[in-house]
Amino acid sequence: MSDPYVGGRVLDVVRAPAAVLSTPSSDVDPTAPEIVQLAADLVATMRVSPGCVGLAAPQVGVAARVFCVDVSAHPKTREHHGTFVLCNAEVVEASRNERAREGCMSVPDLTGDVKRATRLVVTGQVPGTGEHVTITADAFEARALQHEIDHCSGLLFLDRVAGAHALHQRQTYL
Amino acid sequence: MTSHAITVLGHDRPGIIAETTARLAELGLNLEDSSMTRLRGHFAMTLVCAGDAAAADIESALTGLTADGTLTVTVREVPEEDAAPTGGTPYLLTVHGGDRPGIVSSVVGQVAQVGGNITDLTTRLAGDLYVLVAEIDLPAEVDVVALEGSIAAVATTLGVGATLRRAEADEL
Numbered sequence: 001m002s003d004p005y006v007g008g009r010v011l012d013v014v015r016a017p018a019a020v021l022s023t024p025s026s027d028v029d030p031t032a033p034e035i036v037q038l039a040a041d042l043v044a045t046m047r048v049s050p051g052c053v054g055l056a057a058p059q060v061g062v063a064a065r066v067f068c069v070d071v072s073a074h075p076k077t078r079e080h081h082g083t084f085v086l087c088n089a090e091v092v093e094a095s096r097n098e099r100a101r102e103g104c105m106s107v108p109d110l111t112g113d114v115k116r117a118t119r120l121v122v123t124g125q126v127p128g129t130g131e132h133v134t135i136t137a138d139a140f141e142a143r144a145l146q147h148e149i150d151h152c153s154g155l156l157f158l159d160r161v162a163g164a165h166a167l168h169q170r171q172t173y174l
Numbered sequence: 175m176t177s178h179a180i181t182v183l184g185h186d187r188p189g190i191i192a193e194t195t196a197r198l199a200e201l202g203l204n205l206e207d208s209s210m211t212r213l214r215g216h217f218a219m220t221l222v223c224a225g226d227a228a229a230a231d232i233e234s235a236l237t238g239l240t241a242d243g244t245l246t247v248t249v250r251e252v253p254e255e256d257a258a259p260t261g262g263t264p265y266l267l268t269v270h271g272g273d274r275p276g277i278v279s280s281v282v283g284q285v286a287q288v289g290g291n292i293t294d295l296t297t298r299l300a301g302d303l304y305v306l307v308a309e310i311d312l313p314a315e316v317d318v319v320a321l322e323g324s325i326a327a328v329a330t331t332l333g334v335g336a337t338l339r340r341a342e343a344d345e346l
Contacts, residue, residue, distance in 0.1 A: 016303045017272040022335040109300035158270045159337045164294035169212070170232045
């Protein structure tokens, strides 16, 4: 199958405290050419970033509800859907919370323990066609989806950290 | 049986905790609550221990730690404190944004004004990013929506984001 995200440009990733990371993003028209290009740019940027399993538009400075995810190569992954991009995504079902330590390219020096659902149902639209899709995810893919959807809502993992001693200075960089 | 609060501060190196706790164990002291972290690379530990040793004896047992001048140790007898729950409701306050003077004092000032008690606090400065995470006990009579509003107003003035939410605890 051909790669639907060809022609993406590698963009700079913005870091907190950039205002765009703390601002809820706007809905997008998934069929608009600039959104199709943004989708490809997000995938290209994710692919060149070591260890990166997802990237949301606010992380490249664009306040749009678009993100990409690809957890296929991560050891904590169970089921996965390969590389995909969703627009205007929403969580419709979430259950079975588990706490785990998260990092983020936009907060490079800190990590935090965050509780996330490990069973998740998300709806969203595919860039290009605008097709409405429902994705059922578990384990690490579920965590990645919630992290990216949070970005689109102007939330960082810092906003969900599980306690005053659940924030850590990063010890190793990928 | 008395309790002593001990602080150890200074240049971090491997073995500080091992040495401190070994000396306390030799005095028959029981290590109770403790908290240790690194603050901008400095070793920082506070602990409370219980036993029959006098403060002067504990200080002299720990002199090896301060011999090279890179660590400071204090020992102080402390009274028993009631560790029972206060009956308040636990909340978690997160603040993050560009570093500037006054973030902590302005935000926690709102909490103090309604009688909220901070029970745990971490702040970290990472590059330009300042992060505060605090656990707060709010008395039952506090108007949480109004407190959220006053924290949001202060945060807007400072140009930072603030989130106040119930501290989640899974009942199993």
